[in-house]
Amino acid sequence: xxxxxxxxxxxxxxxxxxxxxxxxxxxxxxxxxxxxxxxxxxxxxxxxxxxxxxxxxxxxxxxxxxxxxxxxxxxxxxxxxxxxxxxxxxxxxxxxxxxxxxxxxxxxxxxxxxxxxxxxxxxxxxxxxxxxxxxxxxxxxxxxxxxxxxxxxxxxxxxxxxxxx
Amino acid sequence: xxxxxxxxxxxxxxxxxxxxxxxxxxxxxxxxxxxxxxxxxxxxxxxxxxxxxxxxxxxxxxxxxxxxxxxxxxxxxxxxxxxxxxxxxxxxxxxxxxxxxxxxxxxxxxxxxxxxxxxxxxxxxxxxxxxxxxxxxxxxxxxxxxxxxxxxxxxxxxxxxxxxxxxxxxxxxxxxxxxxxxxxxxxxxxxxxxxxxxxxxxxxxxxxxxxxxxxxxxxxxxxxxxxxxxxxxxxxxxxxxxxxxxxxxxxxxxxxxxxxxxxxxxxxxxxxxxxxxxxxxxxxxxxxxxxxxxxxxxxxxxxxxxxxxxxxxxxxxxxxxxxxxxxxxxxxxxxxxxxxxxxxxxxxxxxxxxxxxxxxxxxxxxxxxxxxxxxxxxxxxxxxxxxxxxxxxxxxxxxxxxxxxxxxxxxxxxxxxxxxxxxxxxxxxxxxxxxxxxxxxxxxxxxxxxxxxxxxxxxxxxxxxxxxxxxxxxxxxxxxxxxxxxxxxxxxxxxxxxxxxxxxxxxxxxxxxxxxxxxxxxxxxxxxxxxxxxxxxxxxxxxxxxxxxxxxxxxxxxxxxxxxxxxxxxxxxxxxxxxxxxxxxxxxxxxxxxxxxxxxxxxxxxxxxxxxxxxxxxxxxxxxxxxxxxxxxxxxxxxxxxxxxxxxxxxxxxxxxxxxxxxxxxxxxxxxxxxxxxxxxxxxxxxxxxxxx
Numbered sequence: 059x060x061x062x063x064x065x066x067x068x069x070x071x072x073x074x075x076x077x078x079x080x081x082x083x084x085x086x087x088x089x090x091x092x093x094x095x096x097x098x099x100x101x102x103x104x105x106x107x108x109x110x111x112x113x114x115x116x117x118x119x120x121x122x123x124x125x126x127x128x129x130x131x132x133x134x135x136x137x138x139x140x141x142x143x144x145x146x147x148x149x150x151x152x153x154x155x156x157x158x159x160x161x162x163x164x165x166x167x168x169x170x171x172x173x174x175x176x177x178x179x180x181x182x183x184x185x186x187x188x189x190x191x192x193x194x195x196x197x198x199x200x201x202x203x204x205x206x207x208x209x210x211x212x213x214x215x216x217x218x219x220x221x222x223x
Numbered sequence: 224x225x226x227x228x229x230x231x232x233x234x235x236x237x238x239x240x241x242x243x244x245x246x247x248x249x250x251x252x253x254x255x256x257x258x259x260x261x262x263x264x265x266x267x268x269x270x271x272x273x274x275x276x277x278x279x280x281x282x283x284x285x286x287x288x289x290x291x292x293x294x295x296x297x298x299x300x301x302x303x304x305x306x307x308x309x310x311x312x313x314x315x316x317x318x319x320x321x322x323x324x325x326x327x328x329x330x331x332x333x334x335x336x337x338x339x340x341x342x343x344x345x346x347x348x349x350x351x352x353x354x355x356x357x358x359x360x361x362x363x364x365x366x367x368x369x370x371x372x373x374x375x376x377x378x379x380x381x382x383x384x385x386x387x388x389x390x391x392x393x394x395x396x397x398x399x400x401x402x403x404x405x406x407x408x409x410x411x412x413x414x415x416x417x418x419x420x421x422x423x424x425x426x427x428x429x430x431x432x433x434x435x436x437x438x439x440x441x442x443x444x445x446x447x448x449x450x451x452x453x454x455x456x457x458x459x460x461x462x463x464x465x466x467x468x469x470x471x472x473x474x475x476x477x478x479x480x481x482x483x484x485x486x487x488x489x490x491x492x493x494x495x496x497x498x499x500x501x502x503x504x505x506x507x508x509x510x511x512x513x514x515x516x517x518x519x520x521x522x523x524x525x526x527x528x529x530x531x532x533x534x535x536x537x538x539x540x541x542x543x544x545x546x547x548x549x550x551x552x553x554x555x556x557x558x559x560x561x562x563x564x565x566x567x568x569x570x571x572x573x574x575x576x577x578x579x580x581x582x583x584x585x586x587x588x589x590x591x592x593x594x595x596x597x598x599x600x601x602x603x604x605x606x607x608x609x610x611x612x613x614x615x616x617x618x619x620x621x622x623x624x625x626x627x628x629x630x631x632x633x634x635x636x637x638x639x640x641x642x643x644x645x646x647x648x649x650x651x652x653x654x655x656x657x658x659x660x661x662x663x664x665x666x667x668x669x670x671x672x673x674x675x676x677x678x679x680x681x682x683x684x685x686x687x688x689x690x691x692x693x694x695x696x697x698x699x700x701x702x703x704x705x706x707x708x709x710x711x712x713x714x715x716x717x718x719x720x721x722x723x724x725x726x727x728x729x730x731x732x733x734x735x736x737x738x739x740x741x742x743x744x745x746x747x748x749x750x751x752x753x754x755x756x757x758x759x760x761x762x763x764x765x766x767x768x769x770x771x772x773x774x775x776x777x778x779x780x781x782x783x784x785x786x787x788x789x790x791x792x793x794x795x796x797x798x799x800x801x802x803x804x805x806x807x808x809x810x811x812x813x814x815x816x817x818x819x820x821x822x823x824x825x826x827x828x829x830x831x832x833x834x835x836x837x838x839x840x841x842x843x844x845x846x847x848x849x850x851x852x853x854x855x856x857x858x859x860x861x862x863x864x865x866x867x868x869x870x871x872x873x874x875x876x877x878x879x880x881x882x883x884x885x886x887x888x889x890x891x892x893x894x895x896x897x898x899x900x901x902x903x904x905x906x907x908x909x910x911x912x913x914x915x916x
Contacts, residue, residue, distance in 0.1 A: 106881065108881060108884065109773060109821075110861075110868055112819065112869065112870075113868070121882060122882045127860070127874045128864050129864055129865040162863070162865070219866060
């Protein structure tokens, strides 16, 4: 047991040394997106939420996460995709985002959680410059996992909320 | 084995600042010629602990400076020297200077020694030159700068029992490293087989090459404590070893020291590296702490004890079969639990409470300095110093209070001549009074000066366009004008007040603490500023209201009354502002659902509920769908993970776990003004109409 643990540790250390990171991926509008798994705090199901007045439409509101007030963003609305009704598969991924002013705990609503992949940093390709799309700024890189393409999110930019006033 | 001294820095700084406060307070009590030995002893002791502490932690700038100060105090204490006003002034200045030095060190900045050196020269002038030369490390430094740079070979072979004597070679090595360039070689030949190895014996020996300007004596001093526990030879080699060698030596040193006894190896490797290779300061740890009386902690422990008993009782009940009788005792137990929790909550809140004397204590000095500068005679009276106040509130209230006290001294109190001319005691009195009233703490700042000059205020207000020429205002209304932005009656910008930071800032700061400030004044008799603050910022009494399907909380303290709207008393002003006539006031109606953009709320006014709230002396009515319960809520920050939301001061978690937002009344008024341009003016206008009628 102990040796298994240390083997795992070794593997992780080895991977870190090679610049390999693990990414949690999720599905949104049939596309797969990934976030650095170390930023993920927990995954929750969708629950009743307290609406914030005069917030941008993609800010769904705030929830009580064991005594902390945590804002929840809808990633579909954030990306300008059509919103869908929340169902039993709808999940909230709670992430810790390191902003310049300090880290914040925030949640994102996505269609469903998919998988965890180990991705080497050098495999990530930069995003081609789609001229008119605002969304390209949210994507830090693109990677191929088997047949699929996964867009790695730049959380800092994605979770930045513009002031309404 | 090795102790990281930096963990005690915070305690040292805290104690030193406390010591400085004590010194300051005692110095202010000192009257030259009739000094009390006990007072001087107290000052001396405080200075002495600061010197001792700073010496221990290596803050030499502080300890050197405190040393001269202490020498003077010592002479006064022993009666060798008469205490003069000059001494007291100088000592007070050095308290300020020490405070600045310590703050700089605390924030890990290089302290500015200019003032300290200037003050030290003054001390030395008083003490006489002979002594000062001896104490001045500057001159020592100067001597040594001219000294030759020598290389010493130091062979240090501690006996095996060195650690048992409580000595740590690492410290000696780091001390050596401070003397100059140090090259370290470790010999680990003596380390026995693992089976014979005892972890608390020292098997290592060292050879150092030290490149220093210091004399051999200084090096020997480092090893003073271990002289009898080691073989030590220090030989002068002369000549320099090259830079490259040093670096190499340091590098070699690290792998070597890894072969140290297992128990100490990890720590030592790191520490040696730190001492020899880099002297980078440890990362700053920002933490604030409060001192809590043991009685408060004891009572908390008692309460937790009771809570545990209640919980045990409830668990027992839960295991029994449910009958009528168990339900009754279950309810009883739950009531007990509620009681315990409330007590516990109150007591936990009390931990944050500190006596207001923490704020008051800075005023004697302030008053002394300012009155000297203004050439006025002032007596400061402090009342209710034991009144307790939340620490956060305390930190934020002290600046507005300083401002108000300065104002009282500068504008309120007259000069000695003026006071004599109107037949008053030449000594003006400024009183600071704190007491509890209801759920609030009240702080009064009173002076027996000339009172507010209503004519001058009115002229100024007209000149600034705050009021119109023909406006008839009562004295209270005129006094209220000083809190308006951009108002300052000071004829010239002085050092003390009138720097453009007006009373409006004072009021805004106090309002940000959910407090209020008022002024009352009588010409020729004096003026009183009254600050009202909530006891704590963390908890408030709230009224839960319903808007559409959302629950909001209105702070109970700002609610004047709640009523059902009688549509016949509503009239429309302008395009979209409804005003309710309530007795002889006009209350603008703000539709919460409109401001917060919620759909599905009751939109008709007739028979709908209106919560009348007051903020900034302005009453407004908030249209709500329903009034729910009243309860105490714990304020949680929205900004921690999100950002500021206009019209909302924070959030809380309700009994069922849902989040509810707390309405910020003054923010709401601003928001409604923003969203409907012109309505802000209308509110004021309707208020003005009322006043005119």
